[in-house]
Amino acid sequence: MADETTDQGPVTTLATPIRLDFDFTPGVAQSKFLRGLERGEFHGQRCSVCGKVYVPSRGSCPTDGVPTTEDVLLGNAGTVTTYCVVNVPFAGQSIEIPYICAQILLDGANLSFMGLLQEIPTDQIRMGMRVEAVWVDESDLTPSLASVRYFRPNGEPDADYDTYKEYL
Amino acid sequence: MAERCAVIGVGQTHHKAKRDDVSIAGLVREAAKMALADADLTWSDIDAVVIGKAPDMFEGNMMPEIYLAPALGAVGKPMFRVHTAGSVGGSTALVAAHLVSSGIHKRVLTVAYEKQSDSDAMWALSVPQPFAAPLLAGAGGYFAPHIRAYMRRSGAPDYIGRMVAVKDRKNAMRNPYAHLHLADIDMKMVEDSMMLWDPLRYLEACPSSDGAAAMVLAAEDAVSGNYPPAWVHGMAMRSEPTMFAGRDQINPQAGRDCSADVYRQAGVTNPREQFDCAEVYVPFSWYEPMWLENLGFCDLGDGWKLTESGATAFDGDIPWNASGGVLSSNPIGASGMLRFLEVAMQVRGQAGEHQVDGAKLALGQAYGGGSQFFSMWVVGSAKP
Numbered sequence: 052m053a054d055e056t057t058d059q060g061p062v063t064t065l066a067t068p069i070r071l072d073f074d075f076t077p078g079v080a081q082s083k084f085l086r087g088l089e090r091g092e093f094h095g096q097r098c099s100v101c102g103k104v105y106v107p108s109r110g111s112c113p114t115d116g117v118p119t120t121e122d123v124l125l126g127n128a129g130t131v132t133t134y135c136v137v138n139v140p141f142a143g144q145s146i147e148i149p150y151i152c153a154q155i156l157l158d159g160a161n162l163s164f165m166g167l168l169q170e171i172p173t174d175q176i177r178m179g180m181r182v183e184a185v186w187v188d189e190s191d192l193t194p195s196l197a198s199v200r201y202f203r204p205n206g207e208p209d210a211d212y213d214t215y216k217e218y219l
Numbered sequence: 220m221a222e223r224c225a226v227i228g229v230g231q232t233h234h235k236a237k238r239d240d241v242s243i244a245g246l247v248r249e250a251a252k253m254a255l256a257d258a259d260l261t262w263s264d265i266d267a268v269v270i271g272k273a274p275d276m277f278e279g280n281m282m283p284e285i286y287l288a289p290a291l292g293a294v295g296k297p298m299f300r301v302h303t304a305g306s307v308g309g310s311t312a313l314v315a316a317h318l319v320s321s322g323i324h325k326r327v328l329t330v331a332y333e334k335q336s337d338s339d340a341m342w343a344l345s346v347p348q349p350f351a352a353p354l355l356a357g358a359g360g361y362f363a364p365h366i367r368a369y370m371r372r373s374g375a376p377d378y379i380g381r382m383v384a385v386k387d388r389k390n391a392m393r394n395p396y397a398h399l400h401l402a403d404i405d406m407k408m409v410e411d412s413m414m415l416w417d418p419l420r421y422l423e424a425c426p427s428s429d430g431a432a433a434m435v436l437a438a439e440d441a442v443s444g445n446y447p448p449a450w451v452h453g454m455a456m457r458s459e460p461t462m463f464a465g466r467d468q469i470n471p472q473a474g475r476d477c478s479a480d481v482y483r484q485a486g487v488t489n490p491r492e493q494f495d496c497a498e499v500y501v502p503f504s505w506y507e508p509m510w511l512e513n514l515g516f517c518d519l520g521d522g523w524k525l526t527e528s529g530a531t532a533f534d535g536d537i538p539w540n541a542s543g544g545v546l547s548s549n550p551i552g553a554s555g556m557l558r559f560l561e562v563a564m565q566v567r568g569q570a571g572e573h574q575v576d577g578a579k580l581a582l583g584q585a586y587g588g589g590s591q592f593f594s595m596w597v598v599g600s601a602k603p
């Protein structure tokens with residue numbers, strides 16, 4: 052009698068989905084940042100030694116090794132220092148491709164962070180472009196970057212390369 | 220270094236998109252057995268095993284070193300795990316070398332691997348976090364903006380990346396172990412490939428590979444094997460935070476400090492002149508000109524000119540990635556060790572068709588994470 056199980060050969064690969072659930076404790080500095088997002092504001096912290104403003108702040112300056120204690124409320128506008136256009140699909144992706152992934156330096160901050168840029172065709176984005184945050188409706192604000200829907204051009208002339216070249 | 224340390228055996232798998240003929244244990248064992256045979260040793264001659272791979276999240280096997288101990292003859296012996304993201308293959312070799320140079324062990328087997336067909340690296344590198352927008356799109360999405368910034372800062376023309384993509388794939392045609400063998404590769408083929416992370420195209424990025432690399436390192440009085448040893452002349456690791464104000468993402472301080480340290484140990488003051496070749500971690504084409512500058516092979520802003528001149532080609536004065544490099548084979552955890560292993564092969568004269576004529580002194584470099592981990596060694600045919 053033929054053995055159907057052996058006729059099919061050995062099992063070489065078995066896909067087993069994995070997941071990781073974790074509790075995240077933001078700590079004092081990041082809580083300020085996340086609570087700020089809940090109010091539709093960007094909050095950072097200034098280092099008392101080098102004077103640099105971190106947003107989000109992790110509570111200390113990696114360069115000087117001191118706690119950052121001075122809170123700074125930043126504005127809604129910033130500059131695109133650099134960017135890429137993502138056109139590759141992958142498992143778990145939550146944004147429709149192609150999309151612009153930009154490094155955004157908020158006015159008054161000394162460190163850029165990654166932000167989604169919309170309301171502009173992907174072939175018209177430029178380094179130095181001036182942008183502003185677009186927030187979710189007030190009732191939907193949460194202590195998370197999900198409160199920022201995306202950034203969009205704010206219509207100001209592009210920033211001069213010299214003003215942001217130190218942040219690349 | 221207290222004791223001299225040498226590479227006396229090397230082994231690597233044929234890197235492929237999918238090695239479904241072996242488990243992870245079979246994969247690492249394949250490379251380790253080759254390295255032992257090259258060193259003319261058996262499992263019982265080995266004092267300790269040092270193993271590395273990229274994040275455990277990739278294959279979903281947590282602490283795989285425990286499961287792999289029997290396959291590597293490590294039961295009852297010291298076994299160490301190293302993890303420094305993409306640079307891990309290099310750091311793993313350095314930890315093994317330190318165990319020899321410190322006089323603790325005579326012969327150490329070091330192994331690194333990745334089985335990308337068992338994993339989803341794009342997903343594992345793109346896990347959403349509450350304090351960051353869910354934008355990450357794998358390593359390419361992270362590095363592409365920095366590549367654009369390099370192009371702007373240096374004024375490099377856009378075809379430089381394509382030149383590197385072609386050069387390294389042509390080199391891979393000389394390496395039977397390379398994953399990609401693209402016989403027809405040319406600038407047009409790269410330009411016609413899909414734009415994945417603008418400005419990076421599909422053929423300017425590394426493939427996803429299954430593969431492993433292994434080396435046997437020995438103290439001076441334990442040298443054996445089929446080829447002359449490759450002596451370690453210098454080794455260094457450096458890291459820096461991923462995010463700090465004033466960080467230069469194009470030319471990281473940690474990379475500059477790491478090369479300064481390893482050059483000082485090896486007595487290298489002019490890398491382009493003194494090295495006969497180099498194997499450098501270039502997973503995306505533009506990282507060749509960027510690392511040429513970071514490693515001091517030229518002045519700042521001139522990396523792309525060196526690439527354009529053909530200096531880094533197989534027949535150039537300082538061949539980079541004669542093996543085909545990461546652009547031709549990327550078993551992530553093993554990719555850094557392959558750089559270290561390939562330069563050992565070069566100075567031992569065992570690189571076959573991709574042997575750089577008369578190579579005596581060479582640099583191996585690996586980097587990882589968001590360009591925040593660096594590991595390097597210098598190996599030579601002469602005793603240090």
Ligand SMILES: [Zn+2]
Nearest residue numbers: 098101112115
């Ligand atoms: Zn500071």
